[in-house]
Amino acid sequence: MLEANYKSNRYRLEDKVAKNYPEEIARTEKLIEAVKKDIASVEPKAEGEEKFTSITIAGEKINDKKLAGERLLEAISKVKINESKVIGKYRNMDLEVSYNSLPMNIILA
Numbered sequence: 001m002l003e004a005n006y007k008s009n010r011y012r013l014e015d016k017v018a019k020n021y022p023e024e025i026a027r028t029e030k031l032i033e034a035v036k037k038d039i040a041s042v043e044p045k046a047e048g049e050e051k052f053t054s055i056t057i058a059g060e061k062i063n064d065k066k067l068a069g070e071r072l073l074e075a076i077s078k079v080k081i082n083e084s085k086v087i088g089k090y091r092n093m094d095l096e097v098s099y100n101s102l103p104m105n106i107i108l109a
Helices: 002-041 065-077
Strands: 055-057 060-062 084-090 093-100 105-108
Touching: 055 065, 060 065, 065 084, 065 093
Parallel strands: none
Antiparallel strands: 055 060, 055 084, 084 093, 093 105
C-alpha cells in the first residue's frame, strides 16, 4: 500500500516536472515581460504637492484633478450593462470599464 502510494506520488511529480512546470514557467516569463513593458511605458508621477499629472477621457486631456474626477464618473456612467469599454488613458495606460449586472459591480482596470 505504501509503495503504491509512493509510486503514484512520484509519477505525478515527474509528470508535473515534465509538462506543467515548463508551461507555467513560460507563461510567467511572458507575464514578466509584459509587466516590464508596461513599467517602461508608464508616465511618471508628478513630484511635489500636486501628484496628479493628467488623464485623457474620451480623447480630451484633462489636467485639473476635480474636473478629471467628474468626467471619469460621467464616462463610467455611460457604460452599459455587460459591456467592457476603454474610456481613456491615465499615465499612458488604458482605462477600461466593465459593468457586471449580477453583483452590481463596476470594474475600472
